[in-house]
Amino acid sequence: MDIQFEKVNFTYQPNTPFEQRVLYDIDLDIKAGSYTALVGHTGSGKSTLLQHLNALLKPTSGKVTLGDRVILPETSNKNLKPIRKKVGIVFQFPEAQLFEETVARDIAFGPKNFGVSEEEALQLAKDTLTMVGLDESYMERSPFDLSGGQMRRVAIAGVLAMEPEVIVLDEPTAGLDPEGRKEMMEMFYHLHEEHQLTVVLVTHLMDDVAEFADQMIVLEKGRIQKNGTPREVFSDFEWLESKQLGVPTATRFALRLKEKGLSLRKLPLTADELADELVWLMTENGKSGDVL
Template structure:
């Protein structure tokens, strides 16, 4: 589903002395079946932005169009279940949302809440536990007897079990070791390649460079940059204003440039950096 923000403003604590803008006149198009990263410093409006996509927050002004569904300030909470089935959200530290006595029941909860039969939900639990890299033996275990990384995978399986078309990831690899982070990111990239729209909130610029097709940069509630990661990371205005930090490969390229290497554009991935160095050494 294509997602469009048109002049969206969101104010917290409207009509109070402490009112503040979470979003300020944001217009943005998130393309269908693409992997889009939303980045920015803490408090920049990233989470506020994505919570409008499934109407967890409503705009103070402007409109959000999600497929054929239009969300406006007047949108109420009736009939939002189809939207929230189509747009799944994996919150930061999603394992904190686990509550059932078994892994199977936790994964089954979402599908059954959206109308699946018990048999359909059981089948989904078995399929999704495998998809997140765990054996079906875990289904009968208590989620609270698992490691932190395993709990994270179970929580993700619970979101995927409802088969959302769009998956929003709010810092999904926070607290994971490098291997676990890569496995989780590879999982979502595979889902994207199978036709899902992925929206990633992250502070990890290497993940943006390695996985995203498009990115958007937020600062104090405003959209200050968007486009393909290679172009955005080479936008000097964003860097000069400290609205964006570089991936490690680009930072290393900057260090090499001080020692005589010449880059017309900063490489943003290890592969791009290695290719540039190889050509220059030759």
């Protein structure tokens, strides 16, 4: 499902003393099957933009196209339910939204709410548990007896059980240790690759953007300031640093090498790319002891 924003503006409580404009003339395209990273500081408009992706919010002006549905300011709130099935949102700390007595019932709740039979919903629960790295032995366990990481996986399974075409991840690794964060991000990338899920990731971790995304959008004060591939955006590292957004760890290391007079073939974004460039650099110079 393609998503398109055309001149989208959004204002909270318009025509009141409390009105607050949050989005300004947003134009963007998110292609089906893509992996898009959305970055920006707190207050940049990221959360407001996210809520337009499944019509939780409608534009104050402009147009949002979600697949074959066009959302305009005057669009009725009726019959928007199918969109919320196609676009699943994983909010920060999704485990806080668990409430059923068993894992199976919690995951099955969403599909049953959309008219899926209990038998089908339980099968979906079993299938999606496998997708998030848990086996069916968890089905009858209480979600509240699980570890924090396991609870988060169950909550994500509940979103996946709706069989969305697009999954939106709002800081999905918040609060996890480095190993848990790595496992979670690799799980999402596997889902993206294996099930052709369109992914929209909101994050402040530039290493994750460099490692997984194929499109990067930078929001600042409700406006899109940069939109391109991660390599295109990160190439303007001085601008990113001036905005206190930073660059990936590998890129920062390479820039320090450049300051010392060591030129690489290209600016690396990931640890693997940096390793390749260092091997080339040592081979090219033929004297590894003097290079680093």
